[in-house]
Ligand SMILES: NC(=O)c1ccc[n+]([C@@H]2O[C@H](COP(=O)([O-])OP(=O)(O)OC[C@H]3O[C@@H](n4cnc5c(N)ncnc54)[C@H](O)[C@@H]3O)[C@@H](O)[C@H]2O)c1
């Protein structure tokens with residue numbers, strides 16, 4: 001098991017204006033979704049990892065502890081299956097003293113059963129050790145879920161959640177597209193509004209979405225802005241170069257056909273954590289905010 005992390009209360013308080021409060025949770029629930037924080041770490045050239053299918057360490061120890069604090073402040077932590085396969089993640093909070101009652105529920109979006117989950121996968125080892133919760137897998141309604149995978153999940157206290165796909169493959173920003181991308185393949189795309197509504201029905205009132213590239217780029221598309229409350233980005237002082245997994249949402253054009261920026265944050269603040277800078281901002285409008 002990995003080393004325990006430490007995070008100071010004074011650092012935690014700097015992040016609070018961007019995290020769910022009871023008022024914000026109720027306002028999000030009234031819109032039929034959990035409070036959503038989009039969070040990830042990038043290089044100076046806006047990359048998440050050196051190449052698809054590989055895991056690249058970007059955060060230093062201080063900002064890594066910050067990310068784990070965020071995990072303890074949400075009911076769920078959500079990733080796409082591309083990240084689940086590339087990283088074999090634990091998806092728990094490893095800050096000292098954080099008990100099971102403050103662990104987030106891991107959620108993996110996997111419309112067509114690409115996840116190579118086995119009993120030796122880290123997320124299940126963590127659950128068996130009592131250091132985190134067993135994962136939920138969100139899949140396409142009527143898709144083929146491997147019965148062994150379903151049993152494995154259920155034996156650990158996890159489950160499969162089936163959600164209807166959106167005919168035509170999206171309309172809410174897609175999921176970034178590209179080779180090997182089963183998520184934007186017609187018939188496999190699940191609208192983010194439907195994914196989030198399904199998580200709220202499971203009692204998950206706040207979700208931290210950690211990536212990867214396709215997930216982040218799709219949520220930064222204008223059609224999804226009202227589904228995202230806060231964005232918290234760790235920026236590491238390094239470049240990963242061309243061919244890396246990039247945060248760069250699809251181009252957006254105005255009615256004249258001229259390009260316009262797809263997204264801009266508001267209420268922005270910057271915080272140094274070790275050698276990294278952490279950027280906090282708001283994307284959509286949550287009626288619970290002043
Ligand atoms: N630096 C960071 O903070 C960070 C965070 C997470 C992941 N990563 C890296 O990102 C890479 C993985 O990114 P990626 O873009 O390959 O994969 P991803 O994790 O974004 O997963 C994409 C897949 O998820 C599914 N999916 C996502 N949204 C969907 C939707 N709305 N409907 C249906 N299916 C949907 C689809 O199968 C899609 O192909 C890895 O290298 C990982 O290490 C880095």
Ligand SMILES: Nc1nc(=O)c(N)c(NC[C@H](O)[C@H](O)[C@H](O)COP(=O)(O)O)[nH]1
Pocket residue numbers: 040041055056057058059063064067079083084087088089090091092210211234
């Ligand atoms: N904050 C942050 N800094 C990084 O340097 C880095 N590589 C990630 N990556 C996020 C990550 O790729 C997924 O969210 C993992 O899959 C989680 O894995 P763990 O639970 O930590 O095992 N995130």
